[in-house]
Amino acid sequence: MSREYQILKSIANGDETAFRELYVQFSERVYNTALSYAQNVEDAEEITQDVFTKIFRSADKFKGKSKVNTWIYRITVNTALNHLKSKKRLSFIQFGGEIKQQIDFEHPGVLLENKEKAKALFKVIKTLPESQKTAFILSFIEELPRQEVANVMKTSLKAVESLLQRAKANLRKKLQKQYPKK
Amino acid sequence: MKNNQEKWVNEVVESMKGSQRAKPAPELLGKITHQLFDQKAKVLSIRQWRIIAIAATLILALNILAISQLSSNNKAVNTQMAEKNSGQQDIISNYKLYE
Numbered sequence: 001m002s003r004e005y006q007i008l009k010s011i012a013n014g015d016e017t018a019f020r021e022l023y024v025q026f027s028e029r030v031y032n033t034a035l036s037y038a039q040n041v042e043d044a045e046e047i048t049q050d051v052f053t054k055i056f057r058s059a060d061k062f063k064g065k066s067k068v069n070t071w072i073y074r075i076t077v078n079t080a081l082n083h084l085k086s087k088k089r090l091s092f093i094q095f096g097g098e099i100k101q102q103i104d105f106e107h108p109g110v111l112l113e114n115k116e117k118a119k120a121l122f123k124v125i126k127t128l129p130e131s132q133k134t135a136f137i138l139s140f141i142e143e144l145p146r147q148e149v150a151n152v153m154k155t156s157l158k159a160v161e162s163l164l165q166r167a168k169a170n171l172r173k174k175l176q177k178q179y180p181k182k
Numbered sequence: 183m184k185n186n187q188e189k190w191v192n193e194v195v196e197s198m199k200g201s202q203r204a205k206p207a208p209e210l211l212g213k214i215t216h217q218l219f220d221q222k223a224k225v226l227s228i229r230q231w232r233i234i235a236i237a238a239t240l241i242l243a244l245n246i247l248a249i250s251q252l253s254s255n256n257k258a259v260n261t262q263m264a265e266k267n268s269g270q271q272d273i274i275s276n277y278k279l280y281e
Contacts, residue, residue: 015205016204016215019215019218019219020211023211023214027205027206027210027211028205028206029202030204031205032203032204033202035204039185039208044204044206044213045206045207045210046227046229047217048206049213049214049217049256050208052211052214052218052228053214053218056218086229087229090229090232090233107204108204109201109203109204110197110198110201111200111201114193114197114201114242117190117193117194117197118194118197118198118201119196120197121194121195121197123257127242129271138196140196140199141198141201145197148209153279154187168195169245171194171195172191175191175194175195176187176191179190180187
């Protein structure tokens with residue numbers, strides 16, 4: 001039984017110390033993934049809070065069929081996607097379908113020389129379909145191995161590779177369209 | 183020119199390579215543990231409050247609609263009853279032979 005699995009079992013029994021240990025181990029991965037989807041700090045924190053609440057409430061349901069890391073990434077991806085959907089619905093109700101102007105997102109961890117390029121990247125990532133977006137974020141931002149991405153997405157390695165090819169092609173097309181003078 | 187653009191696009195796609203992970207605010211853990219372990223009552227986020235407000239408004243609107251439809255139905259029934267009663271009155275008055 002892995003240490004992480006043991007921690008989850010303790011969390012299922014309401015152990016706060018175990019919960020803190022799990023948070024220290026996974027919060028950066030969860031938050032960073034959430035930030036890639038939400039592209040703003042407040043929403044990423046809200047998603048992170050939701051993810052850890054879900055982990056706490058469903059720790060007893062984890063049967064060890066997948067790695068803890070995979071399970072937590074899966075919860076994060078689903079929570080982030082649901083958050084984006086509900087935000088879209090809410091903004092439609094509030095603004096009646098009008099698109100609100102957003103400031104370009106600047107990832108805090110990006111290397112200084114890549115800042116402008118990363119800004120352009122996040123701008124187009126937003127426009128990708130859900131599954132392509134997830135495959136791209138997990139592979140190129142979280143830098144997970146392809147097989148792990150497939151496990152998180154509950155799909156095959158081949159399917160992930162095809163999603164990544166389509167995601168890259170879409171990103172290239174959109175970047176060329178949005179930045180024709182580069 | 184085209185090669186330059188292709189090069190730039192490839193660099194953009196790969197621009198997150200070697201970047202550091204963003205760290206959540208240090209107070210986030212306290213917020214989460216407070217919510218899970220300390221607090222008895224559930225704290226609702228602004229988003230949840232908004233959804234509740236929208237749902238409450240919808241329920242209120244549906245209720246108003248239902249009440250207005252019910253009252254218009256009642257009016258129709260009352261008119262029918264009144265017509266029926268006046269018909270019965272006619273019959274009753276017709277049997278008053280010795281008046």
